[in-house]
Amino acid sequence: MEVSGPEDDPLLAQLHRVQCPVCQQAMPAAHINAHLDRCLLLHPAGLAEPAQPRAKRRRPSETAALKQPATPTAAESSEGEAEEPDDGGDSEGRESDDAPPTPSGARLLPDFPGARPASPGGKGAGPRPAAAAGGGASPRSWGEAEAPEEEEAAGDADGEDDAGRWDAGAAAFGAPGGRPRAPAAEEVRQLLQGKPLADTMRPDALQDFVGQGRAVGPETLLRSLLEASEVPSLILWGPPGCGKTTLAHIIANNSKKHSIRFVTLSATSAKTTDVRDVIKQAQNEKRFFKRRTILFIDEIHRFNKSQQDTFLPHVECGTITLIGATTENPSFQVNAALLSRCRVIVLEKLPVEAVVTILMRAVNSLGIQVLDSSRPADPLSHGSNSSSEPSVFIEDKAVDTLAHLSDGDARAGLNGLQLAVLARLSARKTFGKKGGQSYSPSRVLVTESDVKEGLQRSHILYDRAGEEHYNCISALHKSMRGSDSSAALYWLGRMLEGGEDPLYVARRLVRFASEDVGLADPSALTQAVATYQGCHFIGMPECEVLLAQCVVYLARAPKSVEVYSAYNNVKACLRGHQGPLPPVPLHLRNAPTRLMKDLGYGQGYKYNPAYSEPVEQEYLPQELRGVDFFKQRWC
Numbered sequence: 001m002e003v004s005g006p007e008d009d010p011l012l013a014q015l016h017r018v019q020c021p022v023c024q025q026a027m028p029a030a031h032i033n034a035h036l037d038r039c040l041l042l043h044p045a046g047l048a049e050p051a052q053p054r055a056k057r058r059r060p061s062e063t064a065a066l067k068q069p070a071t072p073t074a075a076e077s078s079e080g081e082a083e084e085p086d087d088g089g090d091s092e093g094r095e096s097d098d099a100p101p102t103p104s105g106a107r108l109l110p111d112f113p114g115a116r117p118a119s120p121g122g123k124g125a126g127p128r129p130a131a132a133a134g135g136g137a138s139p140r141s142w143g144e145a146e147a148p149e150e151e152e153a154a155g156d157a158d159g160e161d162d163a164g165r166w167d168a169g170a171a172a173f174g175a176p177g178g179r180p181r182a183p184a185a186e187e188v189r190q191l192l193q194g195k196p197l198a199d200t201m202r203p204d205a206l207q208d209f210v211g212q213g214r215a216v217g218p219e220t221l222l223r224s225l226l227e228a229s230e231v232p233s234l235i236l237w238g239p240p241g242c243g244k245t246t247l248a249h250i251i252a253n254n255s256k257k258h259s260i261r262f263v264t265l266s267a268t269s270a271k272t273t274d275v276r277d278v279i280k281q282a283q284n285e286k287r288f289f290k291r292r293t294i295l296f297i298d299e300i301h302r303f304n305k306s307q308q309d310t311f312l313p314h315v316e317c318g319t320i321t322l323i324g325a326t327t328e329n330p331s332f333q334v335n336a337a338l339l340s341r342c343r344v345i346v347l348e349k350l351p352v353e354a355v356v357t358i359l360m361r362a363v364n365s366l367g368i369q370v371l372d373s374s375r376p377a378d379p380l381s382h383g384s385n386s387s388s389e390p391s392v393f394i395e396d397k398a399v400d401t402l403a404h405l406s407d408g409d410a411r412a413g414l415n416g417l418q419l420a421v422l423a424r425l426s427a428r429k430t431f432g433k434k435g436g437q438s439y440s441p442s443r444v445l446v447t448e449s450d451v452k453e454g455l456q457r458s459h460i461l462y463d464r465a466g467e468e469h470y471n472c473i474s475a476l477h478k479s480m481r482g483s484d485s486s487a488a489l490y491w492l493g494r495m496l497e498g499g500e501d502p503l504y505v506a507r508r509l510v511r512f513a514s515e516d517v518g519l520a521d522p523s524a525l526t527q528a529v530a531t532y533q534g535c536h537f538i539g540m541p542e543c544e545v546l547l548a549q550c551v552v553y554l555a556r557a558p559k560s561v562e563v564y565s566a567y568n569n570v571k572a573c574l575r576g577h578q579g580p581l582p583p584v585p586l587h588l589r590n591a592p593t594r595l596m597k598d599l600g601y602g603q604g605y606k607y608n609p610a611y612s613e614p615v616e617q618e619y620l621p622q623e624l625r626g627v628d629f630f631k632q633r634w635c
């Protein structure tokens with residue numbers, strides 16, 4: 001996905017002007033890294049150690065120089081305008097020119113882990129957020145804020161050791177040249193605290209919206225409409241964390257530019273009166289100011305049918321443009337009349353690559369560096385860090401694993417990342433020791449196992465209340481029907497590991513025992529009922545094996561739908577019957593009283609045990625004589 005940064009837009013580039021802390025020259029933020037590379041080489045006095053000609057990357061020691069303003073020379077003063085390509089990162093082969101920049105200006109690689117993204121200080125990266133040190137900045141402000149003089153370079157005083165470590169570290173971790181330094185752990189911690197990373201990273205513009213090409217890709221009608229600010233009433237349907245609210249947020253952002261009101265309500269908390277208030281205001285806005293109102297209702301499926309009816313006439317007459325978000329199938333959860341007035345946009349579970357892109361954007365934005373596992377290197381071999389504040393690294397496979405475990409839910413992935421990093425920062429796990437000597441923490445490494453711990457798998461893989469609940473039980477039922485015991489066990493596991501109620505599964509097994517196994521193995525029903533009772537007695541997790549046993553039993557059992565089909569025929573016959581139902585034949589009626597006997601109840605009935613030979617007798621009403629529900633299809 002293309003992600004544009006200020007450097008892509010000359011206007012934005014002008015707006016994002018920063019001042020070189022060495023020569024004081026002002027320039028577009030996008031040029032600062034390339035400028036600093038040369039500026040610092042021209043001002044070795046600004047370095048804590050002599051500049052090495054190969055040093056295109058910023059070293060921590062160089063960061064110290066950022067605090068020592070130097071007088072600009074003629075050579076530098078024209079440099080900011082005529083930027084030369086920064087080859088520092090390229091020499092390590094880490095940075096792809098094709099890689100789109102993040103909103104913060106950092107580059108992302110489209111494919112992961114085939115290629116590694118640059119860290120935030122990489123080519124095109126903006127400087128570290130000014131408030132990062134103060135903890136108030138959002139990661140999004142990375143490329144916008146500039147306060148190198150506030151930065152306390154962790155390893156500044158380390159001189160040679162630090163410089164060597166940083167260079168080698170950059171090689172080891174894939175950090176390209178041109179970055180002032182990695183943010184210290186404390187800064188990362190402050191960025192992560194207080195607000196969910198998922199919210200902080202929510203894109204504001206359509207070009208930052210990852211994936212969902214089918215719904216809002218470049219060629220889609222919806223995209224053209226959104227770009228023209230002609231937003232139709234929409235129902236955004238998709239699994240959790242796939243970008244429904246984000247898309248609405250982008251529309252809201254866009255609406256502001258076109259003086260369209262955007263009002264948000266959540267169906268979990270809003271009452272009908274709230275909806276009425278919004279509609280009233282929308283009417284006034286339309287009447288007096290000719291302003292349109294877009295009403296976004298999150299989790300619209302939680303409104304009952306009559307609440308949904310409240311919008312109907314107002315959507316119809318254009319007082320409001322409705323955008324509803326739902327994880328549930330709108331065919332069942334949204335009023336048909338409302339549905340017919342809205343365009344349903346189906347958003348899909350985000351593919352792993354898209355989640356990787358989103359995660360890498362967050363990683364870059366936080367200034368966390370990615371440890372490239374394809375380039376094994378012992379970071380400790382590059383010297384110690386005497387700084388009290390270590391830099392933060394994450395294993396590339398940790399990002400990969402996180403993306404896989406997120407199961408298409410970007411929020412889950414971002415939350416997992418946030419938890420893993422915060423947990424690791426709290427534990428301050430370091431790389432260990434070098435040559436038997438202990439080092440003060442020079443780096444904090446977030447590993448694959450950290451992210452696994454950071455994820456609540458159960459909440460990620462399975463949505464107990466939503467669509468996934470029905471999808472999985474259906475998959476289990478069909479696997480058992482197809483006698484695939486292995487697949488059936490898999491779907492059972494998916495549900496139980498996801499926190500499904502075991503009794504819900506057990507009830508389905510009871511049903512299956514009759515519906516699909518039926519009289520081919522009547523003891524299946526006994527097994528299933530016993531399983532239900534067993535689950536009831538012992539609960540989870542002990543009852544999982546009961547369910548597994550029963551699932552395998554049912555999957556392997558012979559199948560017969562004879563009873564099930566015949567009964568369906570009976571139901572179809574009854575439902576399709578025209579006119580009054582035929583009376584029960586008199587001979588089949590019980591006659592407990594004289595009056596009933598006098599009326600002919602029970603007359604002519606042949607009590608079967610009283611006959612040694614087969615009994616000829618009709619049991620169906622007159623008009624159904626001869627019907628065989630096992631043979632005749634009614635539905």
Ligand SMILES: Nc1ncnc2c1ncn2[C@@H]1O[C@H](COP(=O)(O)OP(=O)(O)OP(=O)(O)O)[C@@H](O)[C@H]1O
Pocket residue numbers: 197198199200201202203208209210211212238239240241242243244245246247325326327358410411414
């Ligand atoms: N397509 C996307 N592109 C970029 N970021 C995304 C995308 N989808 C989700 N995200 C990230 O994940 C977070 C959660 O997404 P969002 O709130 O849009 O999910 P949702 O589909 O509305 O989920 P829910 O149904 O649970 O409310 C966002 O804040 C954003 O950071």
